[in-house]
Amino acid sequence: MNIRLSKTKYLNGLQCKKLLWYIYNEPDAIPEPDATTQAIFDQGHLVGEYAKKLFPNGVEVDHSETFEAGLRQTRDLISKRVSIFEAALTYKRCYARADILEPVADDNWDLIEVKSSTDLKDVNYHDIGFQYYLYTGAGLKIDKCYLMCIDNSYVRKGDIEPCKLLKKIDVTDEIKTSYSTMVENNVAEMVKAINSKTFPQIDIGAHCNEPYDCPLIDKCWSFLPERNVFFLYRNNKLPMTLIQEGVFELDKIPEKYEISAKNQIQVDCEKTGKPYIDSQKIKEFLDTIQYPAYYMDFETFASAIPMFDNSSPYKQIPFQFSVHVVKEKGTKPEHFSFLADGTDDPRPEFMAKLKNVMGTKGSVIAFKASFEMYILNKCAEVLPEYQQWVDSIDERIIDLLQPFSDFAYYHPQQDGSCSLKKVLPALTGKSYDDMEIGDGGTASAEYCRVTFTEDNKDKKKVRKLLEEYCGLDTMGMVDIVEQLYSFK
DNA sequence: ACTCCTATAGGTAGGCTGTA
DNA sequence: TACAGCCTACCTATAGGAGT
Structure with missing residues (x-):
């Protein structure tokens, strides 16, 4: 050749x-x-x-x-x-x-x-x-x-x-x-x-994602069983060792290997096929929630080239929020949402609309709440009249990720991940699978496409899908908390 | 792509215990 | 009583995982 x-x-x-x-x-x-x-x-x-x-x-x-x-x-x-x-x-x-x-x-x-x-x-x-x-x-x-x-x-x-x-x-x-x-x-x-007539024999390893995610990863990794040792939470060294010893399955890890308490929970769950529930820890978490509870989620986009004055490369600009308000424990949530339109800086309207919805007391619940707080604080840098209000939200914020990253609850279907996309289906059976927009990255890309480019014939449809997606995230959090109450 | 946060691992320092 | 060695606790650096 x-x-x-x-x-x-x-x-x-x-x-x-x-x-x-x-x-x-x-x-x-x-x-x-x-x-x-x-x-x-x-x-x-x-x-x-x-x-x-x-x-x-x-x-x-x-x-x-x-x-x-x-x-x-x-x-x-x-x-x-x-x-x-x-x-x-x-x-x-x-x-x-x-x-x-x-x-x-x-x-x-x-x-x-x-x-x-x-x-x-x-x-x-x-x-x-x-x-x-x-x-x-x-x-x-x-x-x-x-x-x-x-x-x-x-x-x-x-x-x-x-x-x-x-x-x-x-x-x-x-x-x-x-x-x-x-x-x-x-x-x-x-x-x-x-x-060479045949492809070189190269083992899987760190190079499969370094420096870029390899397009052949599905092919090369397909020999592993569905739930394999690479799903061990925050443990990337041991799996390679295990693979070399011919140990592929999570529930077959020899006892001689010391693993962290969280990894042990994972392995135990894999063996029993049942979720792990620490009802004491879950109770402590749930007791911090004060009503009315505001379940809050943002979507943002970040471009290498800053699109607006007072913004920087790759800095997240919020364009959408969804808030589900649960007035009293167990009552039907009320939904509020915002999706920016037009090519102007969405931050002023985003902040004004959000402040209107959030009330003055009660918990604010987000998944990976540091992300939402980061966005609010960045907006307040540009719009300082909101700083005091942002500080008040900071005092009300509760991170729904915490009980899961803490392994107060773990379900084998989570595959060693505490992300909302894994926790929600495992805990409630709800799924993102059949959604056309089913993750933040797609939401961000699709919003930018229909808002800032000529390729926007399907703008109406995309905006509807965005509303659905963001709403599912917050409604999903409501369901998760409801489910957690049943373990208390 | 980036960014933030945090779990974990590794290293260091300080204290305690045991032995000479 | 002094010194050495070991263990523990804390701190710091890094890597992983979450979000978009």
Whole structure:
């Protein structure tokens, strides 16, 4: 096979050679990225657009024609010594496009890799190292290598200022002395792996999620039983050891291994098939609830590029809340909700509407309540007239996650997770499975799509689904507490 | 992607006990 | 009585898990 290795495939190969083999030999076995992953990629492209604004005279290589045309145009632009976006070069079996090549003194070029993350990661070194190896091999003289990424301390005031939004990190030394020097060897090994008749035998391990979630994870991990040792709560070391000893099932862990009290509860539940109930702890938790009880949940979105004044990269902006109010223990809850519309900053209306609903006394119950309090405090920074009210909510807040992360209650169906998405079905039988919008990530992505993009034909339907989803979260919390009362 | 929180693990310091 | 060694408790750093 005449193999051409792109930068992305090089990084795939570093993560796992089995993945690399599949990419070349059985590409149909690799699932397409889901909508949430795609939204992250789109975000990256947008950041790239702002990075280009820092080089107003830059020229972008046109890749809409043939592969060779892109290479030819790149060569032409290199000879003209202008700033180039998406410059495409090949060397030996390697191919890459440079986000930005900037001509500098003495016929040199600076290489700039743009990322939408907020700091430097190991994988970025390999990424730039591959490019450095390739471009110098192709005859370019590279002076400095930079990673350009998001400065999350930037606060938007007026139009986006790309020079403040983005920061440049000099990685020249690491690239030249280390990461570019290992490319030749790595590529040779990768080519060997790709050309092999069968995929390389590689055990499952931490690399399946590092640095990226592998698309083949379902395939490689399918040999494990449904409830396996990897579900042990907060225990990632022991499962690998157990697997190597041939222990796959939670209820077959040999006694010689000491496990935490919570893990022990899990294992015991797996053996009996019954939930664990610490009625004393549950009672103590329930006794902290004061009525009227306000069950509260927010949905937020966070973009790399801050969309509004007084917001920062990746800072959560709330656009929706759902509140179920239970006046007296056991009475039917009353539902209040808000879903922002339009492209303006939703925070002022969100805060005003929420304050109206929340009353002045009684518990405020949220799942992972620190998230809701964080959002409220961030809003109060921008809208200081709400700070006192936010403080009063802080005094009323109760975290419904607590009895579950404490293992006051554990059901084997939770699969070692205390998330609402696991607790609710295990405890009440209610499920998110058949919902078109069934998790916060999708809710956030769909809201942004129909609100901020042209792709909004189904806006009415999406808004209805969002209302359903957020309402299910709070109603689910009501059901969970009702259920807990029965264990008291 | 990020961020916050917290459980856990590991390390250090201080105190106690036992032995010389 | 003094010293050494061990154990415990506390603190800190990190990794995992929750949310979107």
